[in-house]
Amino acid sequence: MGMTRQRKLILDYLRRTDSHPSAVEVYDRVRKTLPRISLGTVYRNLETLRRQGLIRKVETYGGSRRFDGTVEDHLHVICTNCGKIRDVEAAAGIKQEVFKKVESDFRITGVKLDILGVCPECTQK
Amino acid sequence: MGMTRQRKLILDYLRRTDSHPSAVEVYDRVRKTLPRISLGTVYRNLETLRRQGLIRKVETYGGSRRFDGTVEDHLHVICTNCGKIRDVEAAAGIKQEVFKKVESDFRITGVKLDILGVCPECTQK
């Protein structure tokens, strides 16, 4: 089943970086190897890879979506100044604790948790 | 300080509803009273009210932003099927607990926490 050259490049890049790039950043990067690839192809492949569970989509607060080659459950800290996203060490089971404390008439299926902060570079300014 | 007719209408509506409407939903509603109001004005006033701390912006996962007339800190549960947003009762200090357990080289300033679930209406189907 199709793992085309373009799709493989995108996946490899996401697995190799920890910068949680946007679609356009993936595009710019992959274009160095395949100069004729289109942004539409990048978007389509990102969605395909996500459906296959090979990458994750990272929602941001205001900016464009980012993509993450690490699929294991982990937390992100987002710089409220420049939008930078990094992985965070956090006590295991932190989401489960929240889970237990919520009451609702909705059938609860999950918890969306992000840490907000200011990155070292932005703190310096 | 300017609290125009249009701005007041928008604020009143947000305070009266618990539906966390989008900008367009606010627009449709306010237009019943002021048929010539523009969507641009709605967006501008929503931003102004937010800066004044009178309303809050609610980020969603995929859809358009929603607005909330309740400014006190509280949690949202979001229906992953239809996007409906409701307030949730939750143990106080739940965010502080998360806060304490996070380690990062970022200067941590906050925690973004939402509950995901399926609303009663969508569960029935």
Place this chain on the structure above:
DNA sequence: CTAGGTGCAAATTATTTGCCGCGAG
């Protein structure tokens, strides 16, 4: 008066989609 707000329309930004043609199997 006059600063800020408004309506309107056009611009931006992010993302998705239609079409057509190519190339691997």
Place this chain on the structure above:
DNA sequence: CTCGCGGCAAATAATTTGCACCTAG
């Protein structure tokens, strides 16, 4: 052959902004 994928460009969707006029304070 033919079917999925890719490139390109146009469409959508959400939000923002420039501009000229208007209005509340």
